[in-house]
Amino acid sequence: MIPMRRGAASPRPLARLARASERGAAAVEFVIMVPALLLMAGLMLFAGRLASAQIAVQQWADSAARTASLARDAGTAQAQAHGVVTGDARASGVRCQPSWTLRLDVSAFTAPLGAPGKIRAAVTCQVPVGDLLLPGLPGGVSLSAESSSTLDRYRGKR
Numbered sequence: 001m002i003p004m005r006r007g008a009a010s011p012r013p014l015a016r017l018a019r020a021s022e023r024g025a026a027a028v029e030f031v032i033m034v035p036a037l038l039l040m041a042g043l044m045l046f047a048g049r050l051a052s053a054q055i056a057v058q059q060w061a062d063s064a065a066r067t068a069s070l071a072r073d074a075g076t077a078q079a080q081a082h083g084v085v086t087g088d089a090r091a092s093g094v095r096c097q098p099s100w101t102l103r104l105d106v107s108a109f110t111a112p113l114g115a116p117g118k119i120r121a122a123v124t125c126q127v128p129v130g131d132l133l134l135p136g137l138p139g140g141v142s143l144s145a146e147s148s149s150t151l152d153r154y155r156g157k158r
Contacts, residue, residue, distance in 0.1 A: 046129060053127045054143050056092040057100075060085045061147040064102055064121035069149035074106040081121060096125035097140055108151045117151040 064081040071077035085102050101124045108117025124144040 049129065050127065050141060050143070053094045053125065054145070056088075056094045057123050057125050057143045058145040058147070059092075060088045060100070060102075061121045061123040061145040063088055064104065064123065065119050065147040065149040068104055068106060068121065069119040069151050074109040077106045077109065077119065078104055085123060094125065095128060097128050098126070100125045111151075114153050116153055118148045119151055120146065120148045122146045 063084045067084045068077035068081040071080055081104050082102060085100065089096070089100055103122040103124075105120040108119055111117045122144060123146075124142060126140045126142050128140045130139040
C-alpha cells in the first residue's frame with residue numbers, strides 16, 4: 001500500500017466516478033447480444049434443416065432411378081419409382097409444400113435389347129422455412145436433386 005500524505009485527496013471519489021460511468025453497461029451488452037445470439041441460432045437451424053432436406057431429396061432421386069432401372073418396361077418403371085419416392089418421403093419426415101415432384105426419363109426403354117441406356121430421375125421439393133422466425137427468409141426454399149442408373153442391357157421383356 002502506498003502511504004498518503006496528510007491533506008491529499010482520497011482516491012475514493014475517483015473510484016466512485018469510474019463505477020458510476022459503467023452503470024447500466026451490462027444491461028446494454030445484454031440487449032445487444034441476445035438478439036445476435038438468437039439470430040445465429042436461427043441461422044444454424046436454417047442451415048441444418050436445408051442440409052438434412054437436401055440429403056433426403058438426393059436419396060429419393062437415387063432410389064427412384066435405381067428402382068426404375070430394374071423394371072422391365074417404362075410404365076412399370078414410372079409406377080415403381082413413384083411408389084418408392086412416396087415411401088421414402090413419408091419415412092424421412094421432410095415436409096414438402098405442397099408436395100414433391102418426380103420427373104423420370106424412361107426413354108432408354110425404347111432402345112433395343114443389348115443397347116446401353118440410362119434412366120434419369122429428378123426430384124424437386126419446396127421445403128418450408130417460414131416457421132424459423134428469421135427476418136428476411138422466404139416462406140420456402142426449393143431443393144432439387146438428379147440421379148441416373150444404368151438400364152440392364154440384357155433385361156427380359158414380357
